[in-house]
Amino acid sequence: MMERSEREIRESKLQELMNKHFAASSVPKGIHCLSLRLTDEYSSNAHARRQLPSPELLPLLSDNSYYHFILPTDNILVASVVVTSAIQSYLTPERIVFHARSPKYISLLNHLRIYLPELFPNLDKVVFLDDDVVIQRDLSPFWEIDLNGKVNGAVETCKCEDSWVMSKRFRNYFNFSHPLVAKHLDPNECARAYGMNIFDLHAWRKTNIRETYHEWFKENLRSNLTLWKLGTLPPALIAFRGHVQPIEPSWHMLGEEYDRLIEIINSQVVDCSMTEDADARRIMIHD
Incomplete structure (x- = not known):
């Protein structure tokens, strides 16, 4: 019973x-x-x-001398905000290439980034953007960041004192009462922001990141979602362990930091995904 x-x-x-x-x-x-x-x-x-793009522009889709952005979305309105903000912020907007991906099934959007090396076999480096970010400054220098041989450049989310966004560690995402999680993961390990990441696809192709992602994702399903709740950030945090180069937080402003307007002005990318205040969200979009 x-x-x-x-x-x-x-x-x-x-x-x-x-x-x-x-x-x-x-x-x-x-x-x-x-x-x-x-x-x-x-x-x-x-x-x-x-036809978009026009035939004469097709070679640019695999030209590594351009700035390639990956934007997975099924929402044309938010996509237009991201693209427009990039064009208005870049000093050389003619060198931007956006790859918009919209799978038939919306749930696949969240898993898209784990297949970037296969989806873009001719590209060496890309910036992956969520569709809830707004670009505030020219990101050309972002592409010159030294990843020190790592696959992923991302902002760590455990470097500030606020209790909402910028103090996230593995314990915020995983169930450490589960023996498998407790055995393999450190609850104090720093988590990473997911809204804007730069990826060295050449380095990625030499790793087993995708296989690790699949293994943990399947294990969570077999465990009736007891390792973590629904979401793709937890398995990505595991899969990219040891492959991430932390980058300066000013590149990517998240969540609760929106109330510090000086940071909104100076930050390169604003992430609206965790902004609850509607007025603050409008400030970000129209700044």
């Missing part, structure tokens, strides 16, 4: 997590209506049906 009750409780918790995931990944009504309007425009406007 007790065993049956425990099983039902586990199944109920799993169903609750899945429902939250589906709710979070559903398409808002406003975006759905926009899609219908764009579809109508596409069918009635020949100009809207032009």
